Amino acid sequence: MKNIILIGFMGVGKGSVAREVTKHSKYIAIDTDDIIESMTNKKIKEIFSDEGESHFRKLEKDISFWLENSVKSTLISTGGGFYKVENLKEIGIVVLLDSPFEAIIKRIKEHPNAERKLKKRPLLQDLKKAKELYEQRRPEYLKLADIVIDVTNKSAKDCSKELLKKVKKHA
Numbered sequence: 001m002k003n004i005i006l007i008g009f010m011g012v013g014k015g016s017v018a019r020e021v022t023k024h025s026k027y028i029a030i031d032t033d034d035i036i037e038s039m040t041n042k043k044i045k046e047i048f049s050d051e052g053e054s055h056f057r058k059l060e061k062d063i064s065f066w067l068e069n070s071v072k073s074t075l076i077s078t079g080g081g082f083y084k085v086e087n088l089k090e091i092g093i094v095v096l097l098d099s100p101f102e103a104i105i106k107r108i109k110e111h112p113n114a115e116r117k118l119k120k121r122p123l124l125q126d127l128k129k130a131k132e133l134y135e136q137r138r139p140e141y142l143k144l145a146d147i148v149i150d151v152t153n154k155s156a157k158d159c160s161k162e163l164l165k166k167v168k169k170h171a
Contacts, residue, residue, distance in 0.1 A: 001026065001073040003092025004167055007141055009134050010080035011108045012097045013151050013159070018077045020160035027075040032063050032082050039063075044079070060085060067091045080137070083144055093170055095163055096145035099152045101134040146170060 004027065006014040018029040033044055036059050040047060047056050064085035067076060076092065088094060099107075105127065142148065147166045151159050 003067070003071060003073065004075045004163070005088065005092045005094050006075065006077045006097055007083045007088075007094060007144065008080070008097035008151075009099075009101070009104055009137060009141075011104045012099050013107065013156060014077040014097055016156040017097060017149075017151070017159045017163065018075050020156040021075050021163060024157075024160055025075075025164055027073065029075040029077060030071070031077040032060060032067075033077075033079045035063055036060070036079075057081065057084070064088070064091065083137070083141060088144060093146050093167055094144050095147045095149060095167070096141045097151045097159065098138075098141070098148050099150065101131050103152045104134075 004021070006018060008014055015031060018031070021027055022029045036047070036056070037043055040059065042050070044056070047059070060079065060082050064082070064087050068087050068091045071091075074092075082088075083094075147163070147170055149159055149163050149166070154162075
């Protein structure tokens with residue numbers, strides 16, 4: 001089994017879909033942001049405020065080489081900017097979880113832990129800038145994706161089933 005790499009804008013549901021995939025397959029799931037937090041003993045928000053975004057992107061790059069060389073048969077949830085690592089395609093099958101910006105924000109705001117979810121995402125603090133970032137990233141996501149799953153108004157369970165079906169056809 002090849003690795004599956006979930007990309008998409010922050011808050012689109014990569015973690016939720018990953019947890020569902022593990023329930024319906026032999027994949028285990030890891031999250032690049034969780035790995036970075038564990039490795040640095042800092043929250044993403046702290047890394048951004050203490051060392052800046054460029055340092056965080058360097059950490060993502062380091063993680064990408066470890067993933068490529070050491071991780072197999074795994075579903076990898078990534079942070080919203082992880083798609084920029086140069087070896088993304090070597091790590092595994094790239095699956096874009098796609099949704100309009102407004103639907104992503106609505107999804108986050110309707111989550112039971114909405115306030116915490118918004119606070120932990122430094123790049124979502126200014127929604128105007130976040131929308132600009134979304135509009136910049138979305139074409140890049142689409143260009144890199146081997147598979148695209150529209151997650152708008154779908155449950156994580158339905159998205160995971162669609163993802164597994166498409167990955168099987170792709171392999």
